[in-house]
Amino acid sequence: MKKQVMQALVVSAAMLTLAFFCQSCGGPDSTSTNNTGEEAATGHTAVWAAPDTNTWAQTEQAVQLRYGRDLVANTAAYLGPEGSIARTTNGLNCQNCHLDAGTRPFTNNYALVASTYPRFRARSGTEETVHKRIADCFQRSLNGQAPDSLSVEGKAIAAYVLWVGSGIQKGETPAGAGLEVIDFLDRAADPQAGAKVYVEKCQSCHQPNGQGLTNGKGGYAFPPLWGPNSYNHAAGLYRLSRFASYVKQGMPLGATHEKPLLTDEEAWDVAAYVNSQERPKYDLRADWPDISGKPVDHPFGPYSDSFPELQHKYGPFKPIKAARDQQKQPS
DSSP: OHHHHHHHHHHHHHHHHTTTOOOOSSOSOOOEEESSSSSOOOOOOSBOOOOOGGGGGGSTTHHHHHHHHHHHHTHHHHHSTTOSSOOOSOSOOGGGTSHHHHTSTTBSOSTTHHHHOSEEETTTTEEEOHHHHHHHHHHHTSSSOOOOTTSHHHHHHHHHHHHHTTTOOTTOOOBTSSEEEOOOOSSOOOHHHHHHHHHHHTHHHHOTTSOOEEOSSSSEEEOOSSSTTSOOTTSGGGSHHHHHHHHHHHOSTTOOSSSOSSOHHHHHHHHHHHTTSOOOOOOOTTSOSSGGGSOTTOOSOOOSSSOOHHHHHHOOOHHHHHHHHHHHSOO
16 A cells, blocks of 8 residues: 555655656757767857746747647647547657757757758758658657648647747757767776666666656656657667767756756666667668768668777767778868
């Protein structure tokens, strides 16, 4: 009885804490504040903040924006296994990868979407629209299908995501926009060490078997991190740098960019552990038509370098990056 009461208290507290908690796949924007050198650092000091939702009352889009935010925050209620609109996803919410409905600084937010899309993306080898990027998230992180871009839901999600970044001008990258990517380790990430981190700091919410806790409504109070209802192996979070950076900035519950609860080493190792577990597969054959554009931690070959697939998944990544940088030097 005591155990049941404690579990109920945990779930209740989680629901309060996670009112706007929801990887991700990578989400509608994968542009990052990055200190690894692969992408440009911001050089700004003022931290980005999302626009004020109180301004919605002054716009004709108020109803659409509220609906879009609710679809991001509570995706499963509308489109999950018991969804009220359709049943096309695995039960995760968009904000499982984009905290606070994509508005929390440093944690994979939507800040740069409006100013960077449409944009060319090397993964598809094409210029992508916002709707294409959203569809990718549904297919990879939610392991399902996105609502049609012309549907009420498709338009609402896109409108909300674009609104979040509406205050940023093209070419600007304020601090806190996107995901701040942590430094590579000097060693490979260690799944065995990560298993210990998981037990100590993750399993109380995500459970010993990694399957999370359901909310009784076709979704999750705490999302599964592996298994049939988690993100598939084409999601952005399946890259270790994305997962490690995401958990360093926002996990476990209570962590912030200013006061993280994991060290860099713990973040990399727990990322290795989680991504060493079984999860749904995805057809990757159309990805990266130019293989030289693959990130150093893309875990599937072929590659334009001679490093093995295992090193591309777990590291060490610094030698790969150094070799690529050397290739770019004029001969």
